[in-house]
Amino acid sequence: MTTKRLARLGPYFGILLFAVALTVLHHELKIYHLHEILEAIRNIPSHRFGVSVILTLASYLIMTGYDKLALLYVKRALSYENIALASFVGYAFSNNIGLAMLAGGSVRFRLYSAWDLSALEITKVVGFCALSLWLGFFMLGGMVFTIEPMVIPEAFHLTFGSTRFLGFIFFFVVGVYLWMTLIRKGPIKFRAWELSLPSPKLVVSQIIISSLDWILAGSVLYFLLPNLSDLTLFKFLCYYLLAQLAGMATQLPGGIGVFESVMISLLSPKIPVPQLFGSLLAYRGIYYIGPLLLASLMLGARELFQKIETIKSAAQSFGSKVSAIVPPVLSLSAFIGGGILLFSGTIPAVHWRMLWLKDFLPLPVVEISHFLGSLVGTTLLLLSRSIQRRVDAAYHLTVYLLGAGILFSLLKGFDYEEALILSGMLLAFIPCRSYFYRKGSLFSDRFRPGWIAAIILVLMCSVWLGFFRISIWNIQMICGGNLRFTAMPRVL
Structure with a gap:
């Protein structure tokens, strides 16, 4: 089988791994009610949310150090403002998208090329950043896996029973790299390639x-x-890094599904599953989705700044790189907006909001809004490919659909948080009309395997949530539990 065919099979292999992860999650969560998970999220103290947001900001601030060191390695100087922009946007996208789709490396390439870095220098910067990420993972993993070794559950089917073995391997890898930088003074040559090692x-x-x-x-x-008194941060990092390793090995976007299933398998004996899963959902929203939305809005804001005469000269230098980045960014925003609408269609509305809403709207309007919101979400998933291709009709239709999605979010359960997110996406779209100039059919080009896999992953999540809701409802019916209108599964 050729390398090209193997590359095409990669996204479908990711789908298989994701399906396995969903199966594990369904097995762990099937006896719990979705209301318990949502209640667990609401019960997280606000000050803990605040600390997590601050730590997220600190983490993304530290990530700028990767690019700073990489530019020192290639002997190029840039302002910290430019470094921070490339780092934040690059990691916000790579953390959420994975390597099978648009990656942070391509965002860096477009930004750094506008700042006069050559293709070879940008390649070295991207490689250096990736190496830095893994070096820290191996060093920290080596420490926690050897000092606080954890017995690996038999369900993982690994040949070794403790993380200490992994820790020794990680230390060995870091040691070999350090040793090479100490003894190797000249560059490493491989055919036409030449690579200089960084200084110790x-x-x-x-x-x-x-x-x-x-x-x-x-x-x-x-x-x-x-x-938990017996779960220190150092010991927790052992569980966290092992789950991250499993998620990164699958190359799924953010290790989604796999990371959660491993964390639940490891920590469910210590923490009730609804509380644990609620914390994992909050974590993904704070550390992954939040920065991604912020990165998208930053690029939209840059577009607005270009229209101000007083900074016109500065905007012109930024225009070339923005024109290359805006369509992929907005494409991802449309894709995420579609996913949000689909997922919200399977999650029960807040009870008090439904009680308040029924005084203003008849039940058929609420129900049809559920269906139309899911339909808008599915259409946005499909349109995101045409948005990336700069199709004029796709832009106009996406703007209208985002507006409709905002309306349906409010009508189906007064989901104002969802409406605010969609409004932010709409505001990012509006000033970018000039970048969508291609005429043609919305779906004239074939969907690539990566896009097909991404759409299937979102639909699988939505269907899984629907079955999760229906299975819990059936259990309640069998047990003779009291049912309320807001506990019924929504129609997809």
């Missing part, structure tokens, strides 16, 4: 910055969990 001082900086980044990322989730 730069390597130590890589390890320190990356290790601190991983500690901050793990702390975001740690502070969202219930208080």
Whole structure:
């Protein structure tokens, strides 16, 4: 089988792994009610949410150190403002999208190329950042896996029973890399390729910055969990890094599904599953989705700044890179907006909002809004590919659909949080009309395997949530439980 065919099969392999993860999650969650999970999220103290948001900001701030060190490695100087923009936008997208779709490397390439870095220099920067991330992971993982070893459950079917073995391997990898930088003075040559190793001082900086980044990322989730006297942060990092390793190995966007299933398998004996899953959902929203939305809005705001005459000269230098980035960013925003509408269609509305809403709207309007909101979400998923291709009709239709999605979010259960997110996406779209100039059919081009896989993943999540709601409702019917209108599963 050729390499090209193997690359095409990659996204479908990700779908298979995601299906396995959903099966594990369904097995762990099938005896719990969705209301318990949502109640667990609401019961997280507000100050813990605040600490997690601050730690997320600190983590993304630390990530700028990767790009700073990488530019030192290639001997190029840029302002910290530009470095921070490339780092934040790059990691916000790569953390959520994974390598099978648009990756942070492509965002960096477009930004850094506008700042006069050559293709070879940008490749070195991207590779250096990736290496830095793994060096810190191996160093921190080596420490926690050997000092606080954990017995690996038999369900994982690994050949070793303790994380200490992994810790020794991680230390060995870091040690070999350090040893090479100490003894190797000249570049490493492989055919036409030539690679210079960084100095030992730069390597130590890589390890320190990356290790601190991983500690901050793990702390975001740690502070969202219930208080446990026997679960210290250092011990928790053992569970966290093992789950992250499993998620990164699958190359799924953010390790979604796999990370959660591993964390539940490891921590369910210590923490009730509804509380644990609620904390995981809050973590994904704070550390992954929040920065991604912010990165998208930042680029939309840059577009508005270009229209101000007083900064016109500065905007012109930024225009070339924005024109390359805006369509992919808005494409991802449309895709996420579609996913939000689909998922919200399977999650029960807040009870008091439904009681308040029924005084203003008849029940058929609420129900039809559920259906139309899901229909808008599905259409946005399909349109996101045409948005990436800059199709004029796709832009106009997406703007209208986002407006409709805002309306349906309010009508189906007064989901004002969802309406605000969609409003932010709509505001990012409005000033970018000039970038969508291609005429043609909305679906004239074939969907690539990566897009097909992404759409299937979202639909699988939506269907799984629907079955989860229906299965709990059936259990209540069998047990003779009291049912309320707001506990019924919504129509997809």
